[in-house]
Amino acid sequence: MLTRSILSIGALALAACAATASNAQDSADSFSESDSHGHPVKVMIISMFGPEGQVWLDHLGPWKAVKIAGLSPDYPDVHCNAQAVCVMTTGMGHANAAASIMALAFSQRFDLRHTYFLVAGIAGIDPAQGTIGSAAWAKYLVDFGIQWELDGREIPAGWKTGYLGINTKSPTQKPPLDYRTEVFKLNTDLADAAFALSRNVVLSDSAQAQAARAKYNYGPANWPPAVIQCDTLAGDTWWSGTLLGERAREWTKIMTDRKGVYCTTQQEDNATYEALKRAASAQRVDLNRVAVLRSGSDFDRPYAGQTSADNLLNYQDQGGFGPAVANLYLAGNPLVQDIVTHWERWRDGVPRR
Template sequence: MMIRSIISAALLSLAAGTALPSFARDSGSATQPDSARYNRPVKVMIITMLGPEAQVWLDRLGPWKTVPIAGLSPDYPNVHCNRHDVCVVTTGMGYANASASIMALTFSARLDLRHTYFLISGIAGVDPARGTAGSAAWAKYLVDFGIQWELDAREIPADWNSGYLDINTKNPSQKPALDYRNEVFNLNPELADAAFALSRNVVLADSAEAEAARSNFSYAPANQPPAVIQCDIASSNTWWSGTLLGQRAREWTNIVTDNKGVYCMTAQEDNATVEALKRASSIKRVDLNRVAALRTGSDFDRPYQGQTSADNLLHYAEQGGFATATENLYRAGNPLVQDIVTHWRQWHNGVPRR
């Protein structure tokens, strides 16, 4: 159920094989062109996908200087940077917008991003077995849920537990060769742990509407107040709702991460965003060890007992999670941003040991 609250909010305002691509192993090997001329250095670049996700940052960390970047989304043509070298970019929604915007950003000479920390900051659907509306999750793995084969749900073989199977495999439990090389990204675990440690005790926003929605669930953590957690993100351009689809997201995450990843957030753009950053890292314009991903639950990826998947999808806006999810992007993400800026000498050369 991919970030379904976006629509109402908008209206309201690896080579083949089994190895995972690790950022620690891919910091870029090509030489930076001699003709490159950088302008403003950036300590933190906050990557948002739609206006409300950006606005919670823009309302708090200004004043801002507008930096137009050729090739950004026509809806969001400017990067906003403050005096502390913290910047906010909005890519637009979906794979195409995210990848195109990040390519434009990272290949522009207007900003020096060679030592920048990137914070992906967006809302998502949440697995009620791992979180609730408003929960904020720091991820170590980004998994592309869309790179699969799919059978018509009405024609699934009787001995299969899913209509999805990995490309060029024979059944839903086999691991693919990862030929696309962006099926899964392993973010820097030291950065993810540092971000979690800095934010784990923050007081997150909640609401009466979200409390009422989560009371429909009979189990924790779905029926508990939101918290900062660590678990992983599955991306797809297809928004979905359903218990069986949610179970497949869990299984797919396990398969492609060799049982190291734990699915909890269903989002849209993150694998496309990081693939674009990876291209920029190949000529040392960015450092992939400096990418963090934070997603907050705006609604549930599956129904509560007695509810249909259709009802869960069609009435997502009634779950009351959008306002708390957008607010909690700032509350959970800002401790990392401020620590980097305040202690830049320690962060400049990489994630400091703790």
């Protein structure tokens, strides 16, 4: 009997320990599904490659890693903190961005119906609109890759470029938008709120970046970096050149009915938005809660006397990578913190200011 009693007591103690351990694990696993919609997220920061995400991870932790099926094998986890701010990394380029965002948006781990999405990445920048390190909030996302292209050595007489919209007859015509992803307009109220919160932030800079921008004999190329508002152009082909830059400016005007102003060039944003758009059609996200911030890591065209090849092949010599990455956090965090600190004002939509 004594042995049985001891065994019984031991069994009860083990059961109690197991229950305690299980409860502790349940408590620690704060991002397990709390209901059929998953764990609510207030802000989802979307980066495209490691350093863009790391700058957030370095500042806003501690973090819990949440593995999501279908994300990039290089970045399989979403990291979330106690403020319900999460950071994910898609992988670079259109295909990676679209696939990763679809995996995130349709995961059962998260409730994204009231989530604000902050796409934050580095980009090339037009020296007529900004400089190395400048951080630009966009209102329009334009795809530079969905065009017809003629060999530049064989363009028709009178044409300034070999690019033209698909199913058009000249470079100045707006195409019929058959792809449905050529141009997107973001919520301007959110873009304006983000700009208002960050416009006076002092941005990071470097001596190397200062030397690089001093080679341009006009502003804002040779000014210090600042938070600005202008639009972003997506395309998987990295490019450099004054004539290509002129096409980027004009293409943005054509696609936005003269309302947009081109200033940054990157690869992913139209793909990211289209994936979110499809999730929105299933009532999983709210497209009015998408903000896009791109910081200039290098100039998209050469300074006077420099070749386009030198500008592209030696872009790292401009010294913009470090400041551009740092400025994603410096310019983006005011919006993130305002949302989580004043969630009662943001939960139902962008508050009036």
